[in-house]
Amino acid sequence: MATELGPTPVKKPASGGNGLHHAPKGVGEDNVIARQGKWASWLLAPTIIALAVVIVYPIISAIVMSFQADAGVDPETGFFTEGGPAGFTNYINWIAQQCASPAGGTVACPPGTLGSQFWSATATTFFFTVVTVALETVLGFWMAMIMARTFKGRSLVRAAVLVPWAIPTAVTAKLWLFIFAFEGIANKLFNTTILWTGSEWPAKWAVIIADVWKTTPFMALLILAGLQMIPAEVYEAAKVDGATAWQRFRMITLPLVKPALMVAILFRTLDALRMFDLPYILTGGANNTTTLSILVINQIRQGFNVAAALSTITFIIIFLVAFIFVRFLGANVVEQQTGASKGKK
Amino acid sequence: MTAATELRAQQDRGRKVAQNREKWAQGRTYISALVILIWCLAPAYWMVVTAFRDVGFTYDTSILPSHVTLDNFKTAFDTSFGNRFGQALLNSVFIGVVVTVVSLLIGVFAAYALARLNFRFKFLVLGFILGASMFPGVALITPLFQLFTNIGWMGTYQALIIPNISFVLPLTVYTMTSFFREMPWELEESARVDGCTQGQAFRKVIMPLAAPAIFTTAILAFISSWNEFLIASQLSSDATQPVTVAIASFAGAQPNQIPYTAIMAAGTIVTIPLVILVLVFQRKIVAGLTAGAVK
Numbered sequence: 001m002a003t004e005l006g007p008t009p010v011k012k013p014a015s016g017g018n019g020l021h022h023a024p025k026g027v028g029e030d031n032v033i034a035r036q037g038k039w040a041s042w043l044l045a046p047t048i049i050a051l052a053v054v055i056v057y058p059i060i061s062a063i064v065m066s067f068q069a070d071a072g073v074d075p076e077t078g079f080f081t082e083g084g085p086a087g088f089t090n091y092i093n094w095i096a097q098q099c100a101s102p103a104g105g106t107v108a109c110p111p112g113t114l115g116s117q118f119w120s121a122t123a124t125t126f127f128f129t130v131v132t133v134a135l136e137t138v139l140g141f142w143m144a145m146i147m148a149r150t151f152k153g154r155s156l157v158r159a160a161v162l163v164p165w166a167i168p169t170a171v172t173a174k175l176w177l178f179i180f181a182f183e184g185i186a187n188k189l190f191n192t193t194i195l196w197t198g199s200e201w202p203a204k205w206a207v208i209i210a211d212v213w214k215t216t217p218f219m220a221l222l223i224l225a226g227l228q229m230i231p232a233e234v235y236e237a238a239k240v241d242g243a244t245a246w247q248r249f250r251m252i253t254l255p256l257v258k259p260a261l262m263v264a265i266l267f268r269t270l271d272a273l274r275m276f277d278l279p280y281i282l283t284g285g286a287n288n289t290t291t292l293s294i295l296v297i298n299q300i301r302q303g304f305n306v307a308a309a310l311s312t313i314t315f316i317i318i319f320l321v322a323f324i325f326v327r328f329l330g331a332n333v334v335e336q337q338t339g340a341s342k343g344k345k
Numbered sequence: 346m347t348a349a350t351e352l353r354a355q356q357d358r359g360r361k362v363a364q365n366r367e368k369w370a371q372g373r374t375y376i377s378a379l380v381i382l383i384w385c386l387a388p389a390y391w392m393v394v395t396a397f398r399d400v401g402f403t404y405d406t407s408i409l410p411s412h413v414t415l416d417n418f419k420t421a422f423d424t425s426f427g428n429r430f431g432q433a434l435l436n437s438v439f440i441g442v443v444v445t446v447v448s449l450l451i452g453v454f455a456a457y458a459l460a461r462l463n464f465r466f467k468f469l470v471l472g473f474i475l476g477a478s479m480f481p482g483v484a485l486i487t488p489l490f491q492l493f494t495n496i497g498w499m500g501t502y503q504a505l506i507i508p509n510i511s512f513v514l515p516l517t518v519y520t521m522t523s524f525f526r527e528m529p530w531e532l533e534e535s536a537r538v539d540g541c542t543q544g545q546a547f548r549k550v551i552m553p554l555a556a557p558a559i560f561t562t563a564i565l566a567f568i569s570s571w572n573e574f575l576i577a578s579q580l581s582s583d584a585t586q587p588v589t590v591a592i593a594s595f596a597g598a599q600p601n602q603i604p605y606t607a608i609m610a611a612g613t614i615v616t617i618p619l620v621i622l623v624l625v626f627q628r629k630i631v632a633g634l635t636a637g638a639v640k
Contacts, residue, residue, distance in 0.1 A: 037464035037465060042454075054507055163389050170593045218634065300486065
């Protein structure tokens with residue numbers, strides 16, 4: 001496996017990359033890698049170029065924009081203000097909640113402005129992320145354990161879990177809005193009279209429930225795939241040795257499913273951190289359900305450059321979380337992908 | 346003698362206890378399975394039931410279908426309140442097909458390279474592609490919003506298609522990579538030994554084997570494009586909006602009243618084809634979905 005990456009310097013072959021499957025193994029591995037590398041770069045080029053255009057270019061221009069001031073008419077003085085370099089003003093607008101004041105300096109963003117909502121939106125985003133991912137992990141694990149057993153109708157259950165996943169989030173949001181309507185089925189079933197989208201905690205729970213409903217299946221399927229990689233003999237052996245169900249779960253299932261579980265949690269966490277559709281449609285971001293993504297969208301029409309600063313902050317937050325996962329929690333997506341995990345520690 | 350009977354009785358009892366435990370475990374499995382079924386299907390069922398319910402009985406909470414009518418489907422396609430659901434359906438299909446075809450055409454080569462070839466920086470490339478698929482849409486939207494405004498692309502199809510490629514293409518590449526990795530490529534070699542040309546080996550052996558993988562990837566790609574909302578909600582116009590945006594902004598006769606029955610009818614129309622696709626190709630789709638995480 002280690003030779004795959006070929007740490008030795010590779011000489012450029014003179015010939016083109018033909019007959020890539022026929023090179024003798026062992027003797028000229030460097031040559032094979034070089035020749036295949038040439039092929040690979042041709043094959044990968046379209047994807048890399050396309051991603052550079054649709055992702056790398058926007059990121060870079062967002063970063064450039066975030067250091068520019070928004071041009072426009074000052075709402076208070078009526079003067080047209082020029083754009084131009086702004087230093088960290090746009091970032092300060094969000095992080096220190098200092099808005100540009102008519103007098104020229106900065107003042108604390110008045111309540112109600114978007115700038116004043118940064119920290120509450122961050123808190124809401126993390127709250128949603130932690131709660132939904134925790135619930136989805138526990139529920140998903142439970143669902144996966146059930147689906148891993150053999151029983152009549154198992155394929156029916158496996159098919160059913162795909163239904164919430166297949167429904168578009170926009171439709172899911174409208175569906176749960178209807179379920180949580182004042183005269184809706186939720187209040188009727190639980191015999192409550194809650195204005196679900198009318199105040200902070202019910203609104204937050206409405207978003208969380210809808211999100212858990214929609215995405216637990218995905219989690220369950222990822223964990224199920226991990227569970228199915230565990231050979232049955234391991235359990236048999238443990239049973240013979242007298243391990244209890246809880247011991248089997250803790251000493252076999254958990255450690256063996258951990259790589260798949262960590263990747264599932266990583267995927268879901270990054271997805272939850274950029275949550276937009278559900279709260280945007282379900283609550284419109286009212287009652288403290290504004291996530292960072294919603295805040296960016298609300299800001300766009302008030303000024304691109306300030307929005308660019310916030311989207312860059314969001315990007316950095318998500319990047320840091322992903323980094324922490326991969327670095328400290330051992331969620332190694334790439335190794336999972338290349339199947340090279342065995343060779344490493 | 347007595348000792349033997351005693352022992353046999355004990356064994357019998359032991360077997361009975363084990364059987365009971367087995368039965369109890371089996372029973373619990375069925376109850377759990379039922380809970381999962383209800384949890385997953387009940388809200389979707391509620392959407393369909395409401396879609397077929399007379400608008401005057403929107404808040405009827407009888408569990409079984411009641412006041413059944415098809416009017417809501419007519420209302421969903423009605424354009425007199427400014428809704429353009431029919432157009433939106435066509436838009437979504439068009440955008441989805443273009444995004445899927447483009448992503449597959451580009452991605453299939455990358456997937457082949459990642460699955461079959463050894464080269465340096467493989468980890469780096471894979472990391473880049475996986476990172477790209479996890480990329481937050483909001484980080485793209487601001488610069489694209491400004492760029493498309495400047496070049497007059499706001500509300501055009503290309504303004505919706507290009508950003509969609511940014512998350513569909515990475516998904517396509519890594520799903521196909523893990524499919525390709527599992528294909529029996531030795532067969533290609535054997536076909537060559539048996540006298541096939543490289544082209545024949547590719548056409549007659551590799552293509553039929555790769556077709557299901559490519560098809561499944563196409564379904565996953567189409568679904569993720571079909572479900573996209575964030576970018577479309579900002580960059581589309583009334584004429585180009587996809588169904589997700591149309592449903593989110595669905596208006597009724599009274600501005601203060603949300604036309605739930607019509608929305609549920611629209612939601613049903615949008616969802617049913619996907620659910621059928623997903624159920625028919627269930628096994629393959631699950632394999633594709635989980636491809637990135639295990640193995």
